[in-house]
Amino acid sequence: MSDEEDDLILDELNDEELVLQMYDDLYDGMADEIAEAVHILLKRAWTPYDILTKALVEGMRIVGIDFRDGILFVPEVLLAAGAMKKGMVILKPLLVETGAPQLGKMVIGTVKGDIHDIGKNLVAMMMEGAGFEVIDLGINNPAEDYIDALKRENADILGMSALLTTTMPYMKTVIDSMVEQGIRDDYIVLVGGAPLNEEFGKAIGSDAYCRDAAVAVETAKEFMARKHNQV
């Protein structure tokens, strides 16, 4: 068998086949192939929003499922996220141009004392993919930083992440500060991280605990829908 026969030529695949191939390539972290496929779909007059949601976000959802089920681990997920990012870099400016729907704005960050951010980065990426604007504060955030950002950006959602049992209680500190300032009810508060669970999420006064990036997106959408219904 010659090398040429082993190569898949993406442009020769029809739309349906190409999207399925993109799921595989995302799963395998093949960033260049994803970029190529995105260009092909753009050439075929797909809207940037459809490429994002039907190909990239859906592909990452499959990655997320296998991550949750212990089939893929952090290294594979990081590679997949890298591939998605390469696709999103192409689409982002086009999404703004074509007026893709904006579902809301989220401020996200890892709490004070904690530097772990893989999960947070995945959530940020998936939320952007789903149509949210995301302001990523990075790691080691004290309450003031979160609250200043929420006010400054006029955000809808606060997302907090922690990987250590020693830092997760700080989420309550942040929420208590919001209560003290009388602004708790102005925002949706979502929390996540490996040591967390639903009980903890409730006990500290958040709106929801989200166990992975896919759940975070669905939960955010639900809460935003509820928010609009309350007007």
Next chain:
Amino acid sequence: MNLLSKLLAEKDWLMADGATGTNLFNRGLEAGEAPELWNVDQPEKIKALYQDAVDSGSDIFLTNSFGGTAARLKLHNAQDRVRELNKLAAELGREVADKAGRPVVVAGSVGPTGEIFEPLGPLSHGEAVDMFQEQGAALMEGGADVLWLETISAPEEYKAAAEAFANIGAPWVGTMSFDTAGRTMMGLTSSDMVDMVQGIDNRPVGFGANCGVGAADMLRTIQGFAAANPEVPIVAKGNAGIPKFVHGHIHYDGTPELMGKYAVMVRNSGAKIIGGCCGTMPEHLVAMRKALEETPIGPAPTDEEINTVLGGFSSDSDGTGVSTAPKRVRRRRK
């Protein structure tokens, strides 16, 4: 010969200590604060932490230096204080161990840098070695008997630490956290770890698992190690249950009785050094010591026994043995 190796040669099993973070929280540590700063600001509480372990019957206790690398201290603007804080952590330990009236090992705790290694992340092998070396040297200078690498997820990090410790000629123990479907977060299985440990030039004095999920998973991991017939003694330092947030505190739901059973089961599965991690307080250690001393050695528990006494596993498979997980079929011929 270092004290730990000496004790391992003399005894059938040794008991290590319990939690640091949990116990310091109970003493007033605030969430987000660096525990290592208490070596300077609240040394009496650190000595009390060490003393509690000794009083509960521990043969080994870990120093308050888990976050003591430059990478972690940087969060609190203390990256220039690596030598100061780690040396002090060990000195305080030396004080407590030297008046224990029996041999007690001061183990210099070395936790992960928190960074992801190249190429997926920013940390280079060389940088990691430097950081572990700086921290390790300070701990040994302060009087630690051995270095104790713990809660590691990535094999690259484990090996970088091994190299660093070889550079300073320090004896060491290294444990990893198996918290993701029976593997470490980076996908390493228990048998992978045995292969890795036995392949390193600078072998540790002990290797094994700490933290992770619950006691049942810890049992599965230890049995996974044992099945690979390691030449290095096995360490088991499992959590006392799962964390729950009760009245503003983190509370672990594992009882002393449960930890006593876990200790015996893990020893019967081949662990030679047995301790606890998150949530394990003095009362748990007392129960563990008692159970280990009063229960004769028995056969390794079956999965059924583990699940009945300690609870279910967090996943169907831990990656060792035959995998029944369906693999996704890919179209691309590679």
